[in-house]
Amino acid sequence: METVNPLKPAEPRDRKLSLHVVTWNVASAAPPLDLDHLLQLDKQDPNLDMYVIGLQEMNRGIMSLLSDTAFEDPWSSFFMNVLSPLSFVKGNKGGVNICLKFYGYYVSIINCHLPPHLANNDQRLEHFDWILEMQNFEGPDIPNILDHDLIIWFGDMNFRIEDFGLHFVREAVKSQCYSDLWEKDQLSIAKRYDTLLREFQEGPLLFPPTYKFDKNSNNYDTSEKKRKPAWTDRILWRLKRQPHTDSCTPRRPAPHLSLSLRSYMSHMMYTISDHKPVTGTFDLELKPLVSVPLISLMPEGLWTMENALLINYSFTPDFPSSPWDWIGLYKVGFRHINDYVSYVWVRDNQVSFNDGLNQVYINISDIPETEDQFLLCYYSNSLRSVVGISNPFKIQPQAFLEEDPLGEVQPQI
Structure with a gap:
């Protein structure tokens, strides 16, 4: 028999939230007619609590700017036409960095588009560090971004595959020997020596490189430039670490917050862009630090x-x-x-x-x-x-x- 003291506040129960993250360089294209697969709405029970959608290279022409000012951009309108009947709401935040607070935990969401081209890897890494260093949030007692409990970072990061030639890369992709390419992926290489980048995790790259395709097809670049395929579109995350207790003990994630990756995949069926969209579905488990809403x-x-x-x-x-x-x-x-x-x-x-x-x-x-x-x-x-x-x-x-x-x-x- 269990007894409850009505005068003692109940211990906050663990919470589990499911997040679906979408990154897509849409290359100025208009939304397609159907995005159910991208949003997992073609599943019988997607079991999702929040969508995090980041796009790159949206059309910013004069008509688009007028539309944004008077109404809203066509991509936002399209997503909300699909999701608002399911009780999802687009908040009023803007820009590439959003700070949220879940049950007392700070969560930062970053959508980025880093410099392109194979030779600009150092510039990409500089931008990565610069974005982290320059983020400041207005509001009382909001910590530095690196002190946030969780950072989800995604976008067209433009990291390429070094050394290997075009023919080797395409043959490896054709035979689905993706592991042959991982060791030359610029992001994977940078994580070996960049202390800050090393703290970010990523799921396994078990899907084909998402760039560069001929538009309206699943063929890799057949233009004169014939760019090598690459995993330019990525989703990373970083959990805040506890401080060192001694020099011999590695830092560990905060004990009351965990993030597990349910799926990490590309979506080859969408052909409107020279990039394929990438999604990551996560389960966020936490013990609430606050049990009473503001x-x-x-x-x-x-x-x-x-x-x-x-x-x-x-x-x-x-x-x-x-x-x-x-x-x-x-x-x-x-x-x-x-x-x-x-x-x-x-x-x-x-x-x-x-x-x-x-x-x-x-x-x-x-x-x-x-x-x-x-x-x-x-x-x-x-x-x-x-x-x-x-x-x-x-x-x-x-x-x-x-x-x-x-x-x-x-x-x-």
């Missing part, structure tokens, strides 16, 4: 189209609240943080607050009647991120009130 919020009482909606929310003592924080009302399946149906500034429409419990109201008189489910999201201006999401709920389209035998007014739906 923000907890929920609708209060029965929500109907006829009323202003009352929202209860609370936050932890260390939460950096701001007058510019706001709560948005969203339909389940929304694509972006700006896709709110309505919103409210938490300070302007505050009803009451005491002992960390706050109440605000939001006007929904202009919301059309719908059977859709909704969510509440709390956006922190200080953290530049959504820090709280409610459970799904429905807004009743109409409420009729009648008096029960005890004289109390009850809603009748």
Whole structure:
């Protein structure tokens, strides 16, 4: 028989998250009609919690820039058309480096495109170090990137295969003797002597080199340049190491965070680019360092189209609240943080607050009647991120009130 002390906080349970990482140099091409295989949506149960998608050489022409400003780029639009109905949401982060916090752990995601050509290997390595050294994040107490608990680094890294001639490389690829090429892969060579790069791990290269192909085919480069095939498109990761206890003990990963590679593969069926996309699927297991979310919020009482909606929310003592924080009302399946149906500034429409419990109201008189489910999201201006999401709920389209035998007014739906 197990007994539980209700006054003692429960120990946080281990969490397991599944991440699917995609890197693809799309060579200015438009999205194809079907990307289900790339996103593992052709599997009966993909069992994925997060997509991390990084593209290189997206079309940046005038029309594309106008589209990005007025709407969003066609690739982002395509991915979200597919993923938003499955409850995946594209956050408001931009650039090549994204910092996330999972249950108290810092996770950094880097998408890069390093210098090309066989002879520029030293320049690639310089860029690798420079990217790490130059990363700074705005926000309170965010550590240096090398102190993040996990770094996932991927992209068109442009590392090539040295020494071997074109004929040898192509024959090795044709016969699937990939191990003959590994020892001359520039990234593998650099990891032997570069101390920082050595800390990054990678899955085995058991798929054909992903560059360079004739577009709209699976043939390696037949142009006059006839570039050697190479594994230019890579996915690496690095777990933060514990400090040395003594000079004889090697550093080990943090005991409460682990990352295991489920699959690492290329996708030969996509031919729109001279690169093939590469995906890595990971299982991230961790013991939460925090068990209470920064923000907890929920609708209060029965929500109907006829009323202003009352929202209860609370936050932890260390939460950096701001007058510019706001709560948005969203339909389940929304694509972006700006896709709110309505919103409210938490300070302007505050009803009451005491002992960390706050109440605000939001006007929904202009919301059309719908059977859709909704969510509440709390956006922190200080953290530049959504820090709280409610459970799904429905807004009743109409409420009729009648008096029960005890004289109390009850809603009748």
